[in-house]
Amino acid sequence: MRAARFHGRGDIRIDEVPEPEVTPGTVKIEWCGICGTDLHEYQQGPIFCPTPDHPHPLTGECSPVVLGHEFSGAVVELGQDVNDLLVGDRVVVEPRMVCGVCPPCLSGRRNSCHKAATIGLQGGGGGLAEFVVVDRSLVFSIGDLPFETGALVEPLAVAHHAVSQAALKPGQTAAVFGGGPIGLLTVCMLKARGAGKVILVEPSTTRRNLGIQVGADHILDPLSQDVNEHIQSLTAGYGVDIAFECAGLNVTLAGCLAAVRAGGTVVNIAISGHPLSVDMLPVVLKEISIIGTICYADDHQPVIDLLRCGSLSVEPLITKRIDLANLVREGFETLATSTEKHVKILVHP
Amino acid sequence: MRAARFHGRGDIRIDEVPEPEVTPGTVKIEWCGICGTDLHEYQQGPIFCPTPDHPHPLTGECSPVVLGHEFSGAVVELGQDVNDLLVGDRVVVEPRMVCGVCPPCLSGRRNSCHKAATIGLQGGGGGLAEFVVVDRSLVFSIGDLPFETGALVEPLAVAHHAVSQAALKPGQTAAVFGGGPIGLLTVCMLKARGAGKVILVEPSTTRRNLGIQVGADHILDPLSQDVNEHIQSLTAGYGVDIAFECAGLNVTLAGCLAAVRAGGTVVNIAISGHPLSVDMLPVVLKEISIIGTICYADDHQPVIDLLRCGSLSVEPLITKRIDLANLVREGFETLATSTEKHVKILVHP
Numbered sequence: 050m051r052a053a054r055f056h057g058r059g060d061i062r063i064d065e066v067p068e069p070e071v072t073p074g075t076v077k078i079e080w081c082g083i084c085g086t087d088l089h090e091y092q093q094g095p096i097f098c099p100t101p102d103h104p105h106p107l108t109g110e111c112s113p114v115v116l117g118h119e120f121s122g123a124v125v126e127l128g129q130d131v132n133d134l135l136v137g138d139r140v141v142v143e144p145r146m147v148c149g150v151c152p153p154c155l156s157g158r159r160n161s162c163h164k165a166a167t168i169g170l171q172g173g174g175g176g177l178a179e180f181v182v183v184d185r186s187l188v189f190s191i192g193d194l195p196f197e198t199g200a201l202v203e204p205l206a207v208a209h210h211a212v213s214q215a216a217l218k219p220g221q222t223a224a225v226f227g228g229g230p231i232g233l234l235t236v237c238m239l240k241a242r243g244a245g246k247v248i249l250v251e252p253s254t255t256r257r258n259l260g261i262q263v264g265a266d267h268i269l270d271p272l273s274q275d276v277n278e279h280i281q282s283l284t285a286g287y288g289v290d291i292a293f294e295c296a297g298l299n300v301t302l303a304g305c306l307a308a309v310r311a312g313g314t315v316v317n318i319a320i321s322g323h324p325l326s327v328d329m330l331p332v333v334l335k336e337i338s339i340i341g342t343i344c345y346a347d348d349h350q351p352v353i354d355l356l357r358c359g360s361l362s363v364e365p366l367i368t369k370r371i372d373l374a375n376l377v378r379e380g381f382e383t384l385a386t387s388t389e390k391h392v393k394i395l396v397h398p
Numbered sequence: 399m400r401a402a403r404f405h406g407r408g409d410i411r412i413d414e415v416p417e418p419e420v421t422p423g424t425v426k427i428e429w430c431g432i433c434g435t436d437l438h439e440y441q442q443g444p445i446f447c448p449t450p451d452h453p454h455p456l457t458g459e460c461s462p463v464v465l466g467h468e469f470s471g472a473v474v475e476l477g478q479d480v481n482d483l484l485v486g487d488r489v490v491v492e493p494r495m496v497c498g499v500c501p502p503c504l505s506g507r508r509n510s511c512h513k514a515a516t517i518g519l520q521g522g523g524g525g526l527a528e529f530v531v532v533d534r535s536l537v538f539s540i541g542d543l544p545f546e547t548g549a550l551v552e553p554l555a556v557a558h559h560a561v562s563q564a565a566l567k568p569g570q571t572a573a574v575f576g577g578g579p580i581g582l583l584t585v586c587m588l589k590a591r592g593a594g595k596v597i598l599v600e601p602s603t604t605r606r607n608l609g610i611q612v613g614a615d616h617i618l619d620p621l622s623q624d625v626n627e628h629i630q631s632l633t634a635g636y637g638v639d640i641a642f643e644c645a646g647l648n649v650t651l652a653g654c655l656a657a658v659r660a661g662g663t664v665v666n667i668a669i670s671g672h673p674l675s676v677d678m679l680p681v682v683l684k685e686i687s688i689i690g691t692i693c694y695a696d697d698h699q700p701v702i703d704l705l706r707c708g709s710l711s712v713e714p715l716i717t718k719r720i721d722l723a724n725l726v727r728e729g730f731e732t733l734a735t736s737t738e739k740h741v742k743i744l745v746h747p
Contacts, residue, residue: 161660311502311510332690
């Protein structure tokens with residue numbers, strides 16, 4: 050079968066690889082993937098992809114690894130003992146394998162597993178291949194949802210988990226700093242979960258406009274507007290209840306700390322490659338909580354429920370559709386050269 | 399009457415000033431104070447003390463201001479309409495005046511008041527004077543507690559509030575980074591409120607030993623021990639539930655982030671004069687909550703209750719007793735030159 054594999058920085062190839070086979074307790078899925086977060090790996094990697102020098106501690110695999118952790122598909126074969134799915138069922142995959150025995154796993158925080166491996170990045174096959182075989186426990190039915198929508202469940206689960214970390218109460222105000230894919234999905238998720246005013250802070254005009262399409266009540270351009278003055282004015286001088294840091298910069302984290310009310314919460318979603326310079330004084334004086342969030346755990350089902358009841362309008366974020374054969378040229382290269390214009394590019398089998 | 403007043407950096411004088419008079423709703427108190435946190439003002443001030451160029455926005459006062467915000471005393475006169483106290487009652491004061499009308503005040507977070515003024519630092523008299531007159535609402539009876547113990551209620555309220563911010567559950571493990579006065583009182587408070595293992599990290603031998611006297615189960619010297627290796631070993635590799643940052647340094651904040659378990663909490667008590675360099679990666683990967691804490695609000699009464707039932711052993715932290723006349727030479731100068739040896743120096747009237 051054909052599969053997109055990461056060989057090294059700037060080197061992703063569509064390879065012919067053996068078809069994976071079902072084993073007891075697994076499910077074989079024919080895919081429909083999204084090309085998005087793998088971009089960093091293509092441009093700056095290997096970041097998460099294991100190298101021959103350092104095979105992944107959980108999967109034992111190293112490059113070339115199959116890519117694609119955001120995907121949906123149809124069940125084509127069921128392994129022994131899998132009796133609660135049918136061939137043809139539309140499904141999505143929670144692409145995280147965990148060790149199950151480290152302190153975080155044992156204390157119910159599997160998303161912080163010391164050895165966690167992401168399927169489609171660190172071994173175990175991936176969504177950007179004709180077929181993938183995964184453990185039944187990682188598979189979620191999406192009913193009659195379109196495959197295209199299903200392919201967005203994984204990044205939506207990241208946003209769902211981030212909003213859960215913030216313990217959002219209906220009606221609360223929020224600011225999202227950074228309108229990349231996760232920032233925009235967070236805007237969308239906030240509105241679906243009952244947030245009041247949602248303010249998106251993002252320099253790109255295209256992305257600000259997408260923000261409006263997925264539910265932002267206000268958009269601010271940090272390059273031409275005094276962001277904090279506007280946020281304080283929009284919240285009668287109280288500040289927002291919650292700010293989401295989706296950019297990983299000194300200036301955006303400082304913006305979050307300035308934006309929140311006394312007792313407010315800053316959720317740090319972004320992963321920054323270097324230490325940030327943080328003025329802790331507002332954290333102390335306003336008694337802010339800065340909360341980290343990573344991936345998801347028990348978030349896929351609620352996301353599917355929200356999609357099925359029509360609460361999430363994510364279609365505007367699928368900005369292009371391509372074939373697997375054109376993944377590099379029309380997918381990664383397009384994302385790399387026009388990040389402003391594209392959010393999620395759907396890859397059809 | 400005599401009062402210790404801050405005139406400028408390195409310039410604290412025992413001045414003769416007019417005795418304050420009671421007005422309706424106020425209480426006049428004869429004092430017994432502690433010389434502690436004012437040290438920073440003496441050495442590096444004015445930090446919090448208002449200057450003639452910038453009178454305090456709430457009190458309208460500027461230097462010279464009377465010092466002393468940690469004190470207890472006896473009621474000597476009651477203003478009109480104060481009917482629930484008696485002359486002679488032993489009391490302590492919550493030395494924070496707030497505006498009552500800013501967003502934090504209106505949303506029940508008066509300790510983050512935009513204009514908050516500390517009595518004994520920013521106007522309104524202070525504890526290091528023969529008498530002080532304060533609003534009834536700031537006065538708390540301590541029953542038959544000794545004045546010396548009462549003088550520690552204010553810094554204990556800081557520790558009480560910090561532990562409340564952490565939402566400590568009985569039996570949880572904690573690490574305290576920095577064994578200054580607040581760090582040591584936090585150790586003491588953690589044990590009183592049911593913490594399990596409490597680990598104090600502090601380079602001074604004297605202070606580590608004081609830590610043991612106030613309840614620390616383990617002490618670690620960051621200059622000669624691998625702190626995180628020991629903390630992980632003391633917690634079976636899970637990490638502590640809560641870490642308290644009581645030093646305000648890059649290295650101690652990083653130590654806190656390394657020390658806590660997945661889903662753990664870091665409470666930032668220290669106030670740092672400059673931005674810190676923070677690696678946010680552990681915050682994200684372990685989903686840590688960093689929570690700021692400032693002063694107290696509704697913490698004085700529970701502290702008094704804990705002292706009265708004998709749960710807090712703070713006596714070892716009173717390391718010297720002096721007279722007001724000797725405040726500068728035996729108080730501030732002693733603290734400045736032997737910070738290792740002294741924690742709280744009691745100033746008798």
